[in-house]
Every structure is written in structure tokens, then in C-alpha cells.
Ligand SMILES: Nc1ncnc2c1ncn2[C@@H]1O[C@H](COP(=O)(O)OP(=O)(O)OP(=O)(O)O)[C@@H](O)[C@H]1O
């Protein structure tokens with residue numbers, strides 16, 4: 001038994017995963033082809049496929065996807081670059097926690113959607129505004145999540161390092177950073193998912209390219225097949241990102257119990 | 260002159276009317292090469308005492324002096340083995356053992372050699388490239404001991420290092436520690452609430468009172484060395500055990 005499971009080239013459960021997607025497709029087909037749901041509300045699967053092909057031929061499928069990916073990456077990266085160090089400092093310095101902690105807690109309860117009009121006013125409708133919406137949507141939470149992941153590094157590890165002669169700076173670099181890394185990788189994976197959500201929100205409100213914009217325009221023309229195509233792309237990109245991060249986690253922290 | 264000298268050490272936690280006095284006027288001396296064990300009821304301040312010696316905790320008053328120098332903070336001259344597993348999970352066994360030497364900027368080949376020597380001493384030579392998550396609890400603590408020894412500290416501090424291990428592994432590690440101690444001529448301050456363990460290991464046992472911890476009595480263990488766990492069957496052992504149990508029973512009632 002052990003040898004067969006070792007020789008398998010897919011992770012256990014891959015079959016079940018596939019099955020769940022097929023079941024969803026089956027349900028969709030059943031509802032659409034039997035006409036139980038009006039075509040105005042639920043497109044037939046093959047129509048969605050045609051929509052994909054059309055959009056590809058129009059040249060918008062790839063450019064819009066890329067525009068969205070680009071906005072997510074930049075907006076999210078801006079948040080990460082500031083949030084990770086700040087979160088670590090909050091977790092390790094009482095003064096830093098006093099200055100920034102409550103501020104972050106306050107800010108994270110502001111619904112980002114309510115801030116969208118402001119971002120339009122300040123930054124216009126270009127890419128910068130998209131970056132800002134994503135930044136506002138992920139930054140404050142990420143700071144707190146990173147602080148939490150850092151605080152979860154067992155105190156005794158730092159204490160052991162100190163008794164082995166490590167200075168505070170060395171303890172930070174050699175213990176806290178690697179120790180917090182598995183948690184931070186998780187935080188990154190979760191927040192990039194949110195980044196997608198906020199991007200689509202931003203693009204639905206004001207944009208002239210991107211997947212959100214594509215969906216909005218399709219809705220104006222009642223092109224339900226294109227709406228579905230857009231949703232499927234967003235879902236697949238999200239799934240891909242998640243896989244990428246799980247893989248990255250295995251690469252960067254192979255020692256973690258999670259890897 | 261003794262190696263470690265603790266003079267009327269007192270430690271109070273907290274402030275205002277919520278203070279807890281963990282240690283009160285603790286005085287003890289440890290000679291070079293001596294194996295000292297502290298036993299006492301749970302919560303009496305044993306870990307606090309050890310943490311102050313390690314420099315991980317600040318004293319409230321009194322003093323702790325190691326080799327003529329006052330202890331003000333943690334340092335590689337005092338190696339500590341914790342009850343919890345404290346190997347760095349992202350480093351291999353050998354890299355863990357090399358940690359202190361890496362901080363001292365010792366060249367790679369040299370520190371690998373030292374690490375291997377101590378891994379051999381604790382019987383883990385074959386596991387140098389394993390990750391901590393692949394080790395049993397006993398192996399983790401062996402590695403922790405090797406890691407501390409590789410740093411050649413003046414003194415070993417051990418806070419119930421075998422407390423989380425099963426009974427058999429604990430016996431093995433006690434015997435191993437006795438071998439290591441003899442070989443390295445280490446000075447050890449060891450904390451436990453296992454009376455058998457205390458008598459097996461110690462030259463001197465200090466028995467602490469309930470909180471606030473004071474030294475109730477200090478007992479010399481004259482059982483012949485080298486020892487291993489078979490000494491637990493001797494009448495001398497039983498006599499000392501009886502004496503300590505009486506003291507602790509009195510303290511608890
Ligand atoms: N950081 C702290 N703040 C407040 N009180 C503390 C702190 N650390 C320890 N104490 C208190 O000091 C007392 C002694 O604690 P300590 O950990 O030294 O006991 P111990 O003898 O090691 O106990 P055990 O055998 O359970 O490990 C306890 O009552 C504990 O609650």
C-alpha cells in the first residue's frame with residue numbers, strides 16, 4: 001500500500017477535488033440545458049466557452065486579465081512591503097505597538113468600499129486609484145496578522161538564542177524572522193485573495209480595462225455569458241495564486257510542520 | 260572562592276498591590292565542577308531563580324555573581340537547557356548545535372567539527388542533517404544539550420530539561436547527563452521536582468519552600484560516583500529521599 005501511494009504523481013484527494021468541480025459543472029448544465037432557469041439568468045455552458053473564444057479574438061481576454069493581475073500585484077506588493085516590517089515591529093516593540101496598534105485596529109474597521117469615492121476624488125480613475133483601494137483593503141489587516149504571526153514565535157526560542165550569545169539584533173534576524181515566516185506566508189496567501197476582491201470592486205466602480213470592467217460592461221449589454229466567463233477567470237486566477245503560494249511555502253519553509 | 264555566588268536574592272513580580280514575591284533572600288554557592296540541584300513545590304520560584312542566573316530576568320535585590328562578575332544579562336558563558344523544546348525548527352540538528360559558534364563568527368569547518376564532536380557525545384552523530392521535526396522528544400533534548408556544550412559555557416543551567424519526557428527516556432538522559440558532566444567537568448545548576456532525579460544527579464540539593472521561595476535546607480549527596488540509575492535502589496538513596504520527602508511534606512501541609 002505504502003509504495004502505491006508513493007508512486008502516485010498527484011496529491012491524495014486530487015480525484016475528489018476534480019469530482020467536486022465536475023459536479024458543479026453538471027448541476028449548472030442540468031439547470032441551463034433543461035431550461036429550469038431562464039437563459040437571461042444562467043447561460044448555457046457552451047455559450048460561455050464561445051464567449052471566451054470571442055473575447056480572446058477581440059484581444060480583451062488577455063489584456064484585461066493582465067491589467068487586473070498587474071493591479072493586484074502592485075497594490076498588494078505596496079501593502080506587503082510596508083505591512084510586514086511594521087507588523088514585526090509592533091509585535092516586538094511595546095512602544096511601536098502603542099503608537100500603531102490601535103491606529104491599525106481603527107483603520108481596519110473602516111469598510112473599504114466606503115472609501116472608494118474618496119480614492120476616486122484623490123487619485124482619479126487610473127491604476128493608482130486601483131492600487132490604493134487594494135492597499136487600503138489589505139494593509140491594515142496584514143499588519144495585524146503579521147504582528148500576530150510574529151508574536152506566536154515561541155518566546156523560549158528567543159530566550160534560547162540569547163543564552164547562546166545572540167544580541168537583540170541577531171535574535172531578530174536569526175530567530176524571529178525565520179520563526180515568523182511560515183505564519184507570514186499564510187498571511188500573504190490570505191490577503192492576496194482579498195486583494196482580488198477589492199480590485200474587482202474598484203474596477204466595477206470606475207475603470208476602462210480589467211476583469212471587473214469587463215463584467216460591468218457585459219452586464220450593461222445583458223451578456224450573461226461574458227459575466228460568467230469573467231467570474232470563471234477571476235476564480236481560476238485566485239485558485240492559481242493559492243497553489244502558487246502553497247508551493248512557495250513548501251519551497252521557503254520546508255522545515256515547517258505545515259510543509 | 261565559589262563559581263556562582265547568589266546572595267540574598269529577592270524577586271518581586273508586578274507592581275502596586277498586585278505584587279508577587281517569587282524569591283525571598285535566596286543565598287547559595289556553587290563550586291567549580293559541582294552538580295547542584297534545586298527542588299521545590301510547583302510555583303515556588305525555581306524557574307525564576309534560574310532565569311535570573313541566566314540573565315533572562317532581572318532581580319529585585321541581592322546579587323548573583325558568576326566567576327567574580329555580576330550577572331546583568333544573558334550571555335554565552337551560561338548555557339541554558341529549557342523544559343520546552345527550543346531547537347530552531349528551520350535549522351538542521353548540526354546547524355542548531357553550531358548556532359552559538361556561528362554567532363561567535365567561528366569559521367565553518369571548525370564549528371562543524373565541534374558540533375560533530377558533541378553530537379557524537381550525545382549519541383546523535385547520524386542525525387546531524389535531520390530537521391528537529393524528525394526527532395523524538397528525547398533526541399531534541401539531547402541536541403539541546405549538545406548545542407549548549409558546543410558553546411563551552413562556564414556553567415550549565417537546566418530547567419526541568421527532562422520534564423516533558425517519558426519515564427524511560429528520562430532515565431536514559433539522566434545517565435547520559437552524568438556521563439557528559441563527568442567528561443566535560445561542567446558546573447551545573449539543575450532544577451527539577453523529581454526527587455529521584457535530584458538525588459541521582461546531585462552533589463548538593465537545595466530544597467526550596469513554598470512561594471515566596473527560600474532555601475529550606477541544603478543536603479549533600481555522598482553517594483559514590485560514577486553513578487547511574489541503579490543507585491536509586493540503595494539504602495543511602497532511600498535515606499536521603501525520606502529526608503527530602505519529609506521536608507516537602509511539611510511544606511505542603
Ligand atoms: N512574569 C511573571 N509575572 C508575574 N508573576 C510571575 C512571573 N513569572 C513567574 N511568576 C510567579 O512567580 C512564581 C514562581 O514562578 P516560577 O515559574 O519561578 O515557579 P517554578 O518553581 O518554576 O514552578 P514550576 O515547578 O511549576 O515550574 C509563581 O507564582 C508565578 O506565578
Ligand SMILES: [Mg+2]
Nearest residue numbers: 305306307418
Ligand atoms: Mg518552572
